[in-house]
Amino acid sequence: MALTIPHYLTESRLVAALQQQEARAQRVVYERYGSRMLAVCMRYVGNHDDAEEVLIDGFMRVYNRIGQFRGDGSFEGWMRRVMVTESLMYLRKNKAWRQEQPLDTITVEPDYEWADANLQSEDLIRLVAQLPDGYRTVFNLYAIEGYNHAEIAELTGISEGTSKSQLSRARALLQQKVRNMETGYKTASHYGKAANR
């Protein structure tokens, strides 16, 4: 269903067309970046339906604020920041994610080589989505987007200390989940081999 319009092959031409509020360019941008931007929203929101609502709001913001894009970085990076901002606004409006109970820290580290080889991006998105909202937000901003704790504190309105503690707990939870998946996978494969014998 993707449109193939040679006029918009380059990113600069696409942006120029967006600035002229061309409907075809808006459609092309949605087709080209929609799936990637939905994955971004899903990582923050944790629910597919809500993530899609955030995606729509984010695209509307992209179309309306395209004049603010100066071309300093990539257009996709600017869109990603717009989506992250929109997701944070959604969480701030709909979730009380700052008051969450602390979880027990897991010290057992998973086998990262096994995880890198066997876990797909959809599995990891599902694991992140299972995190509490505050943990998930701080982990996404720090580990994937690359913000530091000062920037996270400014973006989310929490203190740097809270950001650090939530990041530690998010990491521990994800390690536990990856470890559980690894254990289950290895157990299943062990019993499968035994049955084959």
Add this chain to the structure above:
Amino acid sequence: MEKQPIDDLFARKLREAELPPSPDAFSRLQSRMSTAPLPVTRRRVAIWWYGAAVASLLLVTLFYYRNSLLPDPVAKKQPLAQIKASQAAVPANDAQSAPLVTNAGKHANPSRISTTKPVTEAAHEQSKPIIAMAAKLEAGKNEIRSSMPYPGNNTHEVISPVPVSPVPQVELAKNGSIPSSTNLSKPIEGIQTSPTAAHQSDQQRVVVMTIEEPKAAAPIVALQPAQVESTSQVQSGSLAGLLAKVKQLKNGDALARVTPAKRPVDSRSRISRVFEGMKESLKNETTLE
């Protein structure tokens, strides 16, 4: 706090992750865009356009409203040169000798006699014959006074303001006096007299006439601070003297005098202006005697 292996695992796998949206997501996006308010920049542009349109409409409305308030659009549109040309077409002798009463019946146009009309140079030019006529009458004033006895009887008659029909012409001498051969005992048609309550107390005879201002006098009426007072010089108690003066008025030998404004012009009608003028003239005559 440094990056840990768990961070790298998720960053590497999720940075380029994709999740396909539902098929109707773009249609929802389009429908939401059609109902969403305009962005700030476009909204500002729209506000400016609406503001400019409203301002233009107001200006046009004010322009037409102001034009509709003008008292005499014909005078405004008529250039000064055109006015002069139309005056030049009228012979000077006609303006001087034309009787006030007969001119009024033919040419008087009330719409042109407007006290709020701006004074033009043409008005001054047009007033010259009347001023000359007034000077002529002033010169013969003493002659008139001596030819009419004063006071006559004790009646005080007020002539009702009805149109005066034409009366026989009276030939005047060069100095403005009435020749002795003229028969002044003949009554004038069209002038109705009625007694008032002030008969017994006043020995003067006051004649109030409705004289429609002739075409030549219209600019004088419009002349702003000056005003025209058409005054009869009747101070005689005799009917013969009164009739003589009426005939004088008929023949254009009326006193049309331009005096400085002593009262607001636009507060009176033409009838009251004539009455005031005549009253003032009689008062001046009494003072002189």
